[in-house]
Every structure is written in C-alpha cells, then in structure tokens.
Amino acid sequence: MQKKIITIAFASILIAVAINGFIIPLHLLNGGFWGISILAHYLWGYKIALTFACLNIPIYLIALKYNNVFFFNGLLGTCFVTVATDLLSPLQHMINLSFFTSIILGSIILGMGVGLMLKFHTSPGGMDLLALMLSKWFKINVGLIIFTLDLLIIASGVILLQDEKIFYSLIIVSMVGIITMMMTSIKSIIFE
Template identity: 50%
Template sequence: MLKKSAVIGFGSTMIGIGVNGFILPFHLINGGMFGISLLFNYLWHFSIGLTFVFLNIPVYLLAYKSDYNYFFYGLIGAFFSGFMIELLMPLKDVFDLPIISSVIIGGLIIGIGVGTMLRNHISPGGMDLLALLLAKWTKINVGIIAYAIDTVIIMSSLLILQEPRLLYSLLIVSIVGLLATAITSWNHFEK
C-alpha cells in the first residue's frame, strides 16, 4: 500500500506539472476522457467537469465488476491526478517556451507520470483504466492500447474541429504513449 501511495503521489504530481506548466498554456487537447470532455465543450458547450464525470461512470462500473483492485486504485489515481492538476494550476504562467518545446517537455513529464502509474496497475483516469482492463484481457501492452485510444480521440477532434493546432496534441499523446509503453515494458528488458 505504501508503494502504491508513493507511485500515485509521484505520478499525479508529474501529470499536474506537465499539464499545467506546458500543455494548458497553449490550449491543447489531451487524450482520454478529458479530451472527449473538451471536444464536447467545444461542440455543444457541455460542462467539462460534469461531462468528464459522466463519461467515466461506465468505465469505473466495468472495472468494479471485473477487477476491484483496478477499480479502487483507478479511483484513487484519478482523484489525486485531478487534485494535482488543480493544485498546480499556477504553473501555467511560469514557463515561457515555444509551443514545440513546451509540447515535448510536457509530453515527457506526463508520460513519466502516466507510465509509472500504469506500470503499477494504477490508472490516472477513465481511458487509462479501460486500457489497463483491455491489456489484462488481451495481453497487449497497456501503453500501446492507451496510445491507440488517445490517437483516435485526437484525430477525431482534429477532423471535427478542423483546428491545425491540435496536431501538437497528437505529438503529446505520441510522446506519452511511447514513454508509457517503454516504462510498462521495462521488466521485459531486464530479463
């Protein structure tokens, strides 16, 4: 339990730093449920927070029925990730970097946080929880599944909103997905 708490604290802090310090200043879209919530807000002016909560309900119900530990640690991981994003909001005005540098650094920091959590079977949010469950059932690396889901979300947003800046979001999820895949595959390299 102590190790899981440390992983949640570290991963959530990294996500909060990456999102606030490097991604939010350029109004980019993340993958996952947050990305879908932003898309719904842009299209129909739905509340981002309420949409995020409602979209997560089916995934958490599925996790509750399938694997209680994934459900429990996913709930804690999502709560602390959301808390750290809110707590570290002042970082959005700290760094003054070009967009490409900010995207790369933010993607690396978020990728380390997400990858560390996923490696320890902890989800920082609903889509990552779904990716953990799918990885358990299919034996496909969780980082690859999360990357595929996030890519579909970003590409759909790009097609629907026709906002070229969202291509930077694709770079973010690519970096996060590659790092998460590498971190969750680490034990394969040790053998």
C-alpha cells in the same frame, strides 16, 4: 502500500503539471478522457477536472463488476490526479516556453506520470483504466491500446475545433504512448 501511495501522488503531480503547464497553454489536446475533458473545456468552457471525473463513472462501474482491484486502484489514481489537476490549474498562466519545447517537455512529464501509475497497476483513470483492463484480458501492451484510443480523440479534436495546430497533439500522444510502453515493459528495481 505506502510506496504505492507516494508514487501515485508523485505521478498525479507530474500529470497535472503536464496538462496545466504545457498542454492547455498551447491549446492542444491529450488523449483519453483528459483529451475529451480538455476538448469540452475548449468548446464549452467546462471545468477540466470535473468533466474528467464525470467521464470516469461508466468505466468504474465496468471495473467494479469485473475486477475489484482495477476499480480500487483506478479510483485511487483518478482521485489523486483530479485533485492535483484542479489545484495546479494556475500553472496554465505561469510557464512560457517555446511551442516545441513545451510539447516535448510536457509529453515527457505526462508519459512519466502515466507510466509510473500503470507500472504500479494503477490508472490515472478513464481510458487508461479501460486500456489496463483490455491489456489484461487480451494480452496486448497497455501503451499500444492507449496510443490507438488517443489517436481517435486527436482526430475528433481536429474535426471539431478545425484548427491545424491540434495536429501537433499527435506528437504528445505519440511520445506519451512510447514512454508509457517503455515504462510498463522494462523491469526495473526502481519500480518493483
């Protein structure tokens, strides 16, 4: 259990660094409920971590009804990542790399954070938790489910923000999906 908590905390920091240090400064989106939360921040100035926590409530009610383990693991992951994202929000003004370097580095860090959590059957919340449940029910790779849902969020962002730059978010979603699929598919002594 201690190894799981340490891994979740580390993964949460990775996710928070990627979101605050690389995605938001470029005015791009992520997928999932983070993407929706970031989009609400861009459109209406909502606090990202608080919006994310609120969006998770219906998913946790579903998880509580169908699978207590997913509920508790997801709640743990969401609490850690929400707090980390809020605490590390000053990074939004501290990292200044080139556009494509930020996209690539941010995607790798984010994918590793999400992949680590999912490897330990924990979710950083939201659609990742929903994808984890769907993966178990339908025997589909969790990374593939996340990738599909993320594409829908990015398409919504392009339409609502009417900014062609949002298309670059597809690189983030693609890389995070690929890294997540690799991390959840490959058996490793490091993660087991």
